[in-house]
Amino acid sequence: MNKIWDVKGEKIQGLSVVESILHYKGITDEQEIEEFLSDKPKKTYDPFLMKNMKEAVDKIKYHIHNDNKIVIFGDYDVDGVTSSALLVEFFSNITDNIDYYIPNRFSEGYGLNKDAIKSIKEDMDADLIITVDNGISSFEEVSYAKEIGLDIIVTDHHNPPEKLPECIIINAKQEDDEYPFKELCGCGVAFKLAQALQRELDLPRNTLSAPLDLVALGTIADLVPLIDENRTLVKYGLKRINSNKRLGIATLRKEVGLDEKEISAGRIGYVLGPCFNAAGRIEDAKLGVKLLLEKNEEEATKVAAILHNLNSERQAIQEKGEELARLLVETNYMNHDFLVVRADGVSEGVIGIVAGRIKDLFYKPTLVVTKTEEGYIKGSGRSIKGINIYDELVNVSDLFLGFGGHEMACGFSLEEDKLDELREKLDKRAKEIKSNDPNIFIPKVNIMAELDADQLSVNLINEISKLEPYGMANPKPLFMIKDIQVNPSWTKGCGNNNVHLKFSGKKDNTFLSGIGFSLAEKYDRLSNQNTVDVVFSPEINEYNGKITPQMVMEDIKESK
Template identity: 75%
Template sequence: MEKIWNFVGEKIEGLSIVESILYAKGITAKEEIEEFLSDRPKKTYNPFLIKNMKEAVEKILNHLKNNSKIVIFGDYDVDGVTSTALLVEFFSNITNNIDYYIPNRFSEGYGLNKEAIKYIKEEMKGDLIITVDNGVSSFDEVEYAKEIGLDIIVTDHHNPPEKLPECILVDVKQKGDIYPFKELCGCGIAFKLAQALQRSLKLPKNTLSKLLDLVTLATIADIVPLIDENRTLIKYGLRIINSNKRLGLSVLREVVGLKDKEINAGRIGFILAPCFNAAGRLEDAKLGVELLLEKNEERALKLANILYRLNRERQKVQERGEEYCRQLVEKNYMNYDFLVLRADNISEGVIGIVAGKIKDIFYKPTLVVTKTEEGYLKGSGRSIKGINIYEELKKVSDLFIGFGGHEMACGFSLEEDKLDELREKLNFRAKEIKNESPDIFIPKIDIIAEIKPSDLTIDLIEEVSKLEPYGMGNSKPLFAIKNIKVNTKWTRACGNNNIHLKFSGKKDNIFLNGVGFSLAEKYNNLGEVLYVDIAFSPEINEYNGKVSVQMVIEDIKKSEIE
């Protein structure tokens, strides 16, 4: 698929390459640049600016005074698991009467449910439920909790519906909230609650700081923008993770082969976080909470190996699901601009990841649905830039049993006989958007600047690394070199099934090497080319003791000089 190359910046005379990149991001003030690049950033805000935080703290303090049983109600993804572990660990400093509950993805589904609430009241003897990463859409469940005598505080980061639960709600996205930063993940919100309690109880600061590794895992895994306060939180959190202060994470690093490697945002997003997600997708998310809280090394090693095994299984299940859905699109839905795919043979635990992969392949908003044991359909969706999937589903909300989400991702349930109507309505709406803005359906990459081969040095890589950690809202800078003469002898397909590209070329008498993941087919489709343009991020390659610079290729095109 062809991509649009947007050149969003340039090397500005008198500024370093990093300062030029920040200017392209709109960060131009000296103090803002210093804050962005600082190893010890300070951008954070008073937790009591969050609407209802004062009331939440007062209610919790009253329950602590009465030695009430507090139950943290979590979720089965990384954000929910880390949020649960964070509050359980924090409250353990001040009470022994703390426990948690995470619903089973398959038998209970997402968020609060009445059976779980009843169990918390009758079996766990709970007095106060604090939700993390869920609850903002649970009006009926909150009413039920109150009816049976439970107190409840909802903390969430998802977009609030029109009808809010009638309880203390801590969510920076609700109307009337004046908190300056709106992009905290669920664990970030839980951390702000802990911060407010720490200040109120005058607890030592390390009761908070030691929790930043959990916030970091969640912030990166939940794909929220790595800017502003999130950038502050994860810079400190990465330092904690790399110092191996949490036994569970330290052991997991060793199990997945990262014992001696620095943990960065990429390694969290692609290696560590999926292990926690796999537990919730295939078995029980509580395994992840247990690992994060574990103090016994033997038990931690056992849990880490279970998570690693589950993630390997998840990868196989996911690959089968991707292939099935890809074929389904190619056979039936190539003319659709909003893909709604029914795949009853795919575990509901991986439909979100599969939706994301299909979205990437065809660059169209995608829903994947599967039938549950109860007889209704459960779905998960991922969107492309420019189409707010939550808002689009909101317009057809009468078709759903329930739904929720945000701009780029959603989850929902609906009756089987509503699926065709949903598909047609969403496709009609996507075609309207395409008629108005056809470029939305063409993938784009933002390139900082075109550079010369002589600019591609280790010094450049070290300079650009000051912009880390990378992620949503702060993507890894891409550069372009045009008119590279291809070394056809050494440029070839590589990797499993020969899907990756090993590139070799030359320009200005400088040899250029690179690797393009999943780009072998695209290169072959260019035909017999002599010259190519390459968009890439620079990377240090270490092999047999030799250090060199290579291009990690994002896209490759036939040069115009041909």
């Protein structure tokens, strides 16, 4: 698929490349630039600015004073797992009467459910439930918890519905909430609750520094914007991860072969995070919490190996699901602008990832659905820039048994006989959007600047690295070099089935090399392969002790 190349501009006179990039991002104030680039950022906010925080702290203090049982109710993704581990670990500093509950994705689904609440009351003998990364849409479940004598506090970061649960709610996205930053993940919100309790109870500072690795893991994996307070939390959290402060993470690093490598946001997103997610997608997310809280090295090694193996199994299941969904689209839905793909037989544990891959492949908002054993349809969706998939689901909310999500991702359930109507309405809406903006379904490549070949250097890469950690709202900067003369002897396919492109070329007597993931087919289709333009992110390549710059290619096209 051809992409639109959008070049932002050139290096701004009098500014470094990094400062120019920050200016393009709208960060122009000297203090803001210094904060963004600092190794010791300070941007964080008073937790008591969050609506209902004082009430939540007082409620928790009451239950601790009375030695009541507190149960953390989490979720089966990385955000939910890290949130659960964070509060269990934090509360263990002040009470022994703490436990957690993670629902099973397949038998219970997302969020609070009445059977779980009953079990927490009767079997776990709880007095207070604190939800993390869920609960904001659980009006009936919260009412049930109160009916059977449970106190409940909801902490969440998802978009609040019109009808809120009637309990203490901590969520910066609530109406009238004065907290200045609205993009914390669930683990970030849990951390702010811990921060408020630490201040109120005058606990040691290390009770807050210790869980920062968990906050970094949850924040990166949940794809919230890595700006503002999230950037502060992630920077300090990555330092703790790389210092091997937590046995469980250190053990998993070793298991996946990253014990000798720097852990970046990218390595969490693509390697470590998926291991925790795999437990919830295939088996039991409690394994992730267990690893994060584990103090015994032998046990940690065993659990880390299980998570790694589960992730390998997840990858195999996912690949089969992707292939099926791709064939279904190519056979039935190529004229649709909002893809609703029914892929029965694909595990509901991976339909979200499959939806993301299909969205990338066809560059259209995508829902992948599968029929559950109970007979209804369960689905997960991913969107493209410019289409808020949560808002689109709100517009057809009468069709759903339940749904939730945010701008770029969603989850839902509905009766089987409503699926065709859902597909028809969403596709109609997408076509309306397309008529107003024909380019919305063409992927864009945002390029910071065009470089001369001799500007690509180790020094440039080291300077740009100050912009890390990369992630949502702070992507790796992309650059362009035009009119590169290709060396056909060294430019060829590589990797499994030769789908990737190993690139070699020259411009103005400067030799250039690069790797283009999944770009071999696109290169082969070029009618003129002699001279090309390349969009790339610059990275260090270390080989046989030699350090050189290389292009990690985002796109390639013929030079004009």
